[in-house]
Amino acid sequence: MSSMTQSGMDVERAVIGGVDCHDQTHRFAALDALGRRLGDAEFPATAAGYVRAEQWLRGWGTVRMVGVESTGSYGAGLTRHLQAAGLTVVEVNQPHPHARSRRGKSDAIDAEMAARKVLSGEVTTVPKDTTGVVESIRQLTVARAGAVKARTAALVQLGQLLVTAPAPLREQVDAKTLLGRAAQCTRLRPDLTRLGDPVQASKLALRSVARRITDLNHSIDELDEGLSPLVAKTAPRTLQRLGVGTQHAAQLLITAGANISRLRNEAAFAHLCGVDPIPASSGKTVRHRLNHGGDRAANSSLHMITVVRLRYCEQTPHLPATPHERRQDETGSHALPQALPGSRALPHHHSRPKDHVRTP
Numbered sequence: 531m532s533s534m535t536q537s538g539m540d541v542e543r544a545v546i547g548g549v550d551c552h553d554q555t556h557r558f559a560a561l562d563a564l565g566r567r568l569g570d571a572e573f574p575a576t577a578a579g580y581v582r583a584e585q586w587l588r589g590w591g592t593v594r595m596v597g598v599e600s601t602g603s604y605g606a607g608l609t610r611h612l613q614a615a616g617l618t619v620v621e622v623n624q625p626h627p628h629a630r631s632r633r634g635k636s637d638a639i640d641a642e643m644a645a646r647k648v649l650s651g652e653v654t655t656v657p658k659d660t661t662g663v664v665e666s667i668r669q670l671t672v673a674r675a676g677a678v679k680a681r682t683a684a685l686v687q688l689g690q691l692l693v694t695a696p697a698p699l700r701e702q703v704d705a706k707t708l709l710g711r712a713a714q715c716t717r718l719r720p721d722l723t724r725l726g727d728p729v730q731a732s733k734l735a736l737r738s739v740a741r742r743i744t745d746l747n748h749s750i751d752e753l754d755e756g757l758s759p760l761v762a763k764t765a766p767r768t769l770q771r772l773g774v775g776t777q778h779a780a781q782l783l784i785t786a787g788a789n790i791s792r793l794r795n796e797a798a799f800a801h802l803c804g805v806d807p808i809p810a811s812s813g814k815t816v817r818h819r820l821n822h823g824g825d826r827a828a829n830s831s832l833h834m835i836t837v838v839r840l841r842y843c844e845q846t847p848h849l850p851a852t853p854h855e856r857r858q859d860e861t862g863s864h865a866l867p868q869a870l871p872g873s874r875a876l877p878h879h880h881s882r883p884k885d886h887v888r889t890p
Contacts, residue, residue: 543591548622548645549583549598550637551575551605558583559641560590565649570638575604580611587617597622597648599640601657609657621655622647658787667760668784671777674753681746688712688739695732703736715740773838778831785828803828 544563549556556575560568568590573579587593596612598605601621612619622644633639647653658664685708692700692711705711718740720733754776761780762769768779785802786793793799800806804824810817839846 544594545587545591546594546645546649547587547596548641548643548648549596549605549608550640550644551598551600551603551608552637553604555579556583556605556608557637557641558586559638559645560587561642561645561649562591563594563649565646567642570641572637575607577607577611580608583608584612584615584617593617595620595648597644597653598657599624599644602660606660610661613657619657620648620653621657622653656789656792658792659789662788663760663764664783664788667757667764667780670753670757670760671780671784674750674757674777677746677749677753681743681750684739684743684746685709685712688715688736688743691732691736691739695736696729699729699732699736709743712740712743716744771835772843773835778835781827781831785825803832805829805832 545568546561546563548559548561550559552575554575555572556579557570557572559570562568571583571586573583573586587596595618597620598609598612599622600606601609601619609619624640629643630639633643688711689708692703695703703711703714705714715736718733718737720730720737721727722730722734724730725734757780758776761776761783765779765783768774768782769776786799793802797806801821802824804821804826806821807818808821810819
């Protein structure tokens with residue numbers, strides 16, 4: 531009878547899981563509804579390991595929720611598996627430094643702290659859905675960003691090599707732009723038997739870097755051809771907005787995720803992008819500061835969209851084009867009238883009456 535009662539309790543037990551994710555292995559910890567530690571175990575970060583980890587969690591009782599660290603990196607595959615298995619997964623940030631200073635640092639402790647964060651209700655963030663078209667857009671965007679960065683580095687390197695190249699060779703490559711010079715350098719024909727000559731060595735180096743730039747150009751064009759229709763199909767209305775291009779729309783989609791319903795409102799999305807004001811009040815001082823957190827790539831995209839709309843959109847409030855116009859707009863509300871430029875009501879320090887005579 532006691533065994534049957536104990537078995538019934540095990541089946542009805544609510545279990546909270548926590549996972550500390552790594553490249554090769556994941557550490558799991560299980561707690562009951564009262565916060566008592568049930569156990570921990572390590573599983574390989576493979577498809578078979580995910581199945582074993584799920585079975586291990588379910589063996590403790592009814593899994594209510596699982597807190598997973600690094601749901602967008604090391605834990606991405608595990609998150610997809612657990613969600614497909616019908617388990618509720620929430621995203622957990624790293625443990626607070628105070629907790630680490632009190633209890634120490636280990637994979638088992640991190641997994642347990644992740645579970646305790648879920649149990650206390652401190653974390654409720656739903657992970658991004660990485661099974662749809664937005665994940666495809668993210669992968670193509672990451673590859674394109676890497677190619678653009680590599681091309682920029684190669685162009686800088688080409689320019690530096692040309693600066694130090696022998697004069698006859700430098701005069702031969704006379705295009706106005708770096709891309710034009712790269713096209714000229716691809717046609718150089720070095721003598722591979724005379725690489726001891728700086729001229730021939732410079733030709734080989736310049737041609738190698740120029741061919742790298744050409745390959746990166748082809749790679750960027752290929753990625754753009756695949757990325758543009760995906761973004762246009764996923765966010766057609768966003769692309770119709772003035773100032774929103776394919777790359778900006780792609781970044782905003784990546785930041786929001788495919789399951790955009792996880793964002794409660796526009797304020798939540800603004801906080802995610804780091805464009806919302808953060809309270810910084812103290813005592814009688816009531817003020818706000820800029821948000822230096824959030825997704826900085828999305829923040830940069832919103833900034834560029836705003837710059838374009840301020841310049842070309844008639845519905846966007848006018849921004850004075852020059853610093854002088856901005857100062858003129860601020861004259862009515864400036865806290866210090868002495869700082870107003872060109873104020874005729876204030877005397878200038880360099881003005882002096884004509885009949886003034888300096889006394890010895």
